[in-house]
Amino acid sequence: MKTKLLLTLAATAAFTSFIGVATEQPAHARIKLATLPDKEAVVVRFDHPNVVIVEEERTLTLQKGVNNVDFSWAGTNIDKGSIIFRPVDEKSTTVVLSTSYPPGEAALTWQINATEARSEKFRLSYLMANIQRETDYRAVVSADEKTCTFRHYFKIRNWSGGQFDEADFITRDGKTFEKGLANGEAKRVLVNRWDNVKLVKEYNYDPQRQSEGKILTDYVLKNAKDHGLGAIPLEYGKVRIYQQDSAGTTAFTGEDWGRFTPIGDDMRLNIGIAQDIKVEFKKMVNDIENRRGNVYDTNEVDEYEIKNFKDGEAEVIFTLRVDGEWEMQNSSSGYTSFERIDNETIKFKVKVPGKGEPVKLKFHYKRLNNW
């Protein structure tokens, strides 16, 4: 028994490869390296939002009969249970008979049966941790703020411990780019560019988004073909926004996180505060009425005075919230349209002329059946 142990130890000491093949031998000569195959056709897929799957092909030289293939991944973080190993040729008669896992090692051994001695290409798929990905965008908005060019970048950072000398990286939307990526290295690649993308500029008053009552400037892009997008769902990512200036260059005007935007949906991007539009809020009426025992209604009037110090007219969207059971009263005024979004939320659109001329939005409502 000891003799056998020494023999196999000696053989194993020479075993430094990532993957090795040994033909099944009787007794002592279990590990007998036949090939040291390199990685071929490596593909790294990012189509799942949280998980990266790596596929690589290797050509193994197999003997007729049972072959033992050792695969180890020390120093990298591969999900052992996710490993799939199979011949590339779907009609291949070569079969994987079993998988054995040694204790305390990032390694396994496949037992493979080959019907004849030959070289055969295998594909190895596994989930790999610590390959980070980020999506970001760069929008350059036209001077009239009605269109933009929209660039989509994909950034990968390799902390996996593995090295990709030459690999195809595939994004969620199927874009492929071929790069080498060393451990610790990061790369950012332009994967899509869309021109003449329509955008809508909005001024928003929303105390839930801006607690000081300042006006938010938003761009809204629709991810649709007739708006210049709509080719792919837009991944979550940072959008940096620039605007063409009169000098023929661009200036950075703000950035925001763009949420995942399926085809047909809107992406709303806040670029900052519109300082030339000011809103002053006053509670004009706050009365209790219609008391019944411990139950009462309230009569409330909220007034918003808006001043637009720009030269031209601006439309401001007010998003206001009232809890519980309530009804808007007919004496509300100062808006061009309103929409009750849900029980708690109402939106008013208010036209505000330029040059500081004040406009008042009067929101009159009664909250019912309070106790």
Add this chain to the structure above:
Amino acid sequence: MKYATIIFALLLAAPLVAKEELVTLPSRDSVQLTIYNSEDLTLVREVRTLSFRQGNNRLQFSWANTLIDPTSVEFMPVGAEAAKELELLDTSFPAQGHEMLIWTVACTKAAAYKVEISYFTSGISWSAEYHGVVAPDERSMELTAFVTVHNNSGEDYEDAQVRLVVGTINLVEKIIDLATPPQPGGGGARRPGPPLPPSAARRAAGPQDDADAEENEDGMRRPKEIEKVGLSEYYIYTVEGRETVPNRWSKRLKSFTVAGVPLKTVYRYEPAKFGWEFTKVLEFKNDEDHKLGKEPLPNGIVRLYKDAGGGRLSWMGALASKYIPKKDEVKVNVGADPECTMKLKRTRTQKKDLTFNQRWLQGWTQVDTYELELRNFRDREVEVEVHQAFGGDFDFSGEGWERHDAQTHKWKLTLKAAETRKASYSVTTRMGTNARK
């Protein structure tokens, strides 16, 4: 090769104080492992051929550094002749060691006989795993099932017949507690396993020497069959041929592969089953219509991949599956899909029928109106099922909804590609003294 040894010694029949003499160290003729997945329990049956002298023979059986339950060790002659000539007179557990016993066996005719030693051991387990490769249209998948045997028992089992039990058995005491009592007697903590041999030696001692396949007529190997047979409330999976599972190793074998299992994709909002998320669920049945149904599917990890074309795979998700009986349906939750969304909002709330007791409110009825919006951003039709549950004394009103149970109503529909659908419903809830039940 063993790292922890079961020592089996035949001692000379002699006065109690006599010095013990080692006569034989017989190896196993055969060994069978019956491994349970619901408990840390394996039944080991091993057959050995022992030489007996006429008269009383004392057999020492010891199992240092293993996780064998001493209360379960049994001795049984094998075959009619052995049964006739051998008789177990007594079993002694010496005071000096927990991991040893001595049998006194009377033999009427000196000869070599086969005997079976059986015992329970802790530390050997098995688990099921599944790989599903879903077709690009999500209408079918290739399902491959694996069983993996894990040996942490402290003992190597070479050329063992392996049987795996699917089912939940009742044990009143854990085998690990029986295997490791503090000295002497009583329950105790798990001991560390035996020291590992050097890595290279372990690899050398690996599984390669056994055959994980059966030979065809042409001498070529194929994956081993795993035969499944029902037994009472359990299923026994018997792995074809013999397996070697060294201590601390695991070995995975394919149980079956079925291609073209019909699959249905349903987007579901069912908090009771899938949590508070509108989620994509892949569904099939463990029956013949789905090319399955030959045996129950033991609980295990299901890993789902999607066919990305050209034999390549992309990742869909993984989840822990429960035991799935034959004919039962399987619902695999692959998580939220941002390309099919649900939004629920309360569009109005009103209170009415207020009742008072001496000017204090004691009852009212609340009417809440909701709007559900479903959006399919995908380029294909999808099925959707939404459940909404309510408590208390309530009435539900909504077109297209059906009652699921006392608390729950559901809406089932098909959304075309890029379609948005809305459904409203209202819930009238009688509160306080207005409640009738």
